Amino acid sequence: xxxxxxxxxxxxxxxxxxxxxxxxxxxxxxxxxxxxxxxxxxxxxxxxxxxxxxxxxxxxxxxxxxxxxxxxxxxxxxxxxxxxxxxxxxxxxxxxxxxxxxxxxxxxxxxxxxxxxxxxxxxxxxxxxxxxxxxxxxxxxxxxxxxxxxxxxxxxxxxxxxxxxxxxxxxxxxxxxxxxxxxxxxxxxxxxxxxxxxxxxxxxxxxxxxxxxxxxxxxxxxxxxxxxxxxxxxxxxxxxxxxxxxxxxxxxxxxxxxxxxx
Numbered sequence: 001x002x003x004x005x006x007x008x009x010x011x012x013x014x015x016x017x018x019x020x021x022x023x024x025x026x027x028x029x030x031x032x033x034x035x036x037x038x039x040x041x042x043x044x045x046x047x048x049x050x051x052x053x054x055x056x057x058x059x060x061x062x063x064x065x066x067x068x069x070x071x072x073x074x075x076x077x078x079x080x081x082x083x084x085x086x087x088x089x090x091x092x093x094x095x096x097x098x099x100x101x102x103x104x105x106x107x108x109x110x111x112x113x114x115x116x117x118x119x120x121x122x123x124x125x126x127x128x129x130x131x132x133x134x135x136x137x138x139x140x141x142x143x144x145x146x147x148x149x150x151x152x153x154x155x156x157x158x159x160x161x162x163x164x165x166x167x168x169x170x171x172x173x174x175x176x177x178x179x180x181x182x183x184x185x186x187x188x189x190x191x192x193x194x195x196x197x198x199x200x201x202x203x204x205x206x207x208x209x210x211x212x213x214x215x216x217x218x219x220x221x222x223x224x225x226x227x228x229x230x231x232x233x234x235x236x237x238x239x240x241x242x243x244x245x246x247x248x249x250x251x252x253x254x255x256x257x258x259x260x261x262x
Contacts, residue, residue, distance in 0.1 A: 001110050001111055002033075002035075002110045002111070002112070002113040002114050002115055002116055003114075003115055003116070003136055003137065004106060004110065004115075004116040004117075004118065004134055004135050004136050004137070005115070005116070005117050005118065005135060005136070005137050005138065005139055006117075006118040006120050006131050006132050006134075006135035006137075006138050006139070006164075007019055007020040007023075007117055007118065007119055007120060007138075007139045007141060008120035008128070008131065008132070008138055008139070008140060008141070008155055008159070009120070009122065009140065009141045009142065009148070009151065009152065009155065010122070010123070010124060010148075010151030010152055010154055010155035011122065011147060011148050011151035011152070012122030012123070013122075014141050014142060014143045014148050014172055014173070015141060015143070015172045015173060015197075015203075016119065016120065016139075016141040017040075017045050017046060017049065017119050018049075018172075018203060018207070018213075019139065019141050019170055019172065019197070019224070019227075020036060020046075020117045020118075020119045020139075021036065021046060021049055021050070021119075021212065022212050022213055022214060022221075022224040022228075023117060023139075023224065023227060023228050023231065024036045024083055024115070024117050025080060025083060025212040025214055026212075026214055026224060026225050026227075026228035026229075027114070027115050027228050027231070027232070028080055028081065028082035028083035029082075029214065030228070030232065031082065032082060032114040032115055033082045033084075033112070033113050033114050033115075034082060034083050034084070034113060034114065034115045034116070034117065035074065035084050035085075035086060035109065035112075035113045035115070035116045035117070036083070036084070036085045036086070036117050036119065037060070037086045037106070037116060037117065037118045037119065038060070038085070038086065038087050038088040038119050039060070039088055039102075039118055039119060039120055039121055039127060039130060039131040040088050040119060040120075040121040040122075040127065041060075041061070041088050041089050041091075041097075041121070041127060042088075042089070042090060042091060043088075043121065044059075044087055044088035044089070044090060046085055046087065046119060047075075047085065047087050048210075049207050049210065050077055050080075050085060050210055051210025052075055052077065052085060052087075055075065056075055056087050057072070057073075058072050058073035059073055059086075059087045059088060059089045059090070060073065060086055060087065060088055060089060060097075061088075061089040061097065062089075063086075063105060064097055064101050064102075064105060070086070070105060070108070070109060073086055073087070074086050075087070084113075097130050098130070099129050099130050099132075099133030100133070102130050102131075102133045102134050103133045103134045105134075106118075106134035107134065115231075116134075118131050118134065118135055119131075120132070124154065124155060124158055128155075128158065129162070132158075132159065132162050132164060133162075135164060136164075136166065137164070137166040137167070137168070138159050138164050138166065138167040138168070139167075139168050139170055139194060140152055140155060140156060140159075140167055140168065140169050140170070140189070140191065141170045141172050142169065142170070142171055142172065142185060142189070143171070143172055143173045144171060144173075144174055144175075144178035144179060144180045144181070144182060144185055145178070145179040145180055146179065146180060149180060149185060149188055149189065152169075152189055153188070153189065156189065156191070167191055167192075168191065168192050168193070168194040169185075169186065169189055169191040169192065169193050169194060170193075170194050170195055170196075170197065170227065171185050171186075171193070171195075171196050171197070172197045173197065173198075173199040174196055174197065174198050174199060174240070174241040174242065175198075175199040175241075175242070176242045182196060182240055193238070194227050194230055194231070195223060195224075195226050195227040195230060195238070196223060196238065196239065196240045196241060197220055197223040197224060197227075197241075198219045198220055198223060198241030198242070199241075200213070200218055200219050200220035202216050202218035202219075202220060202221070203218075203220045219241065222239075223239065223241070226239065
């Protein structure tokens with residue numbers, strides 16, 4: 001039976017869809033069968049990021065209102081064996097979905113996949129609750145700035161309120177001079193760290209060509225591959241972008257604040 005992760009942030013624009021897509025791609029490349037579920041009704045983006053926008057026929061709301069079976073709405077990505085997409089609706093119809101419906105539908109699909117990644121919409125309203133409903137674990141994506149961290153703090157409270165206690169942190173788009181240091185991000189959120197991703201222009205270039213950053217020799221691709229390996233339970237050292245030599249020594253041979261030691 002597969003494991004289901006919701007990839008969330010609270011605040012929009014931090015790269016959670018990018019993280020979800022690339023983790024799914026990396027695990028599919030490792031031979032796992034992976035389903036990406038886009039829960040952002042009306043604002044879906046994963047089909048564009050995967051270059052599948054002109055090939056989709058059905059979506060999540062069609063499955064839940066009985067228009068089609070899940071197998072008809074799930075789209076296998078060409079050139080990416082093992083990776084499949086269940087798109088969100090492009091209209092407001094799926095805003096009326098209920099958490100119990102999502103839970104029941106994905107519960108039937110878990111036996112078919114090794115991993116299911118649910119791309120959560122921004123915000124903390126109904127779409128958030130629907131996305132969280134079927135998840136066993138959460139990946140909380142933040143950027144190193146105060147606004148994102150505040151949103152993540154609130155999101156974590158809501159996750160635990162929904163009974164989701166297995167939450168891991170990803171710090172994304174780390175530049176040379178982040179507004180908030182990686183240590184402070186970790187200290188404020190007090191969550192196990194899945195990994196660190198640099199601010200890398202290659203990510204945007206890859207998305208424009210409907211490619212994964214893992215298909216390029218770039219810092220973000222390397223970081224995302226490390227995240228995927230940790231999900232598989234493999235021992236991988238932490239690698240913080242633009243880190244000082246002193247802090248790098250502590251990271252590689254000790255711990256990163258509240259992060260789980262590799």
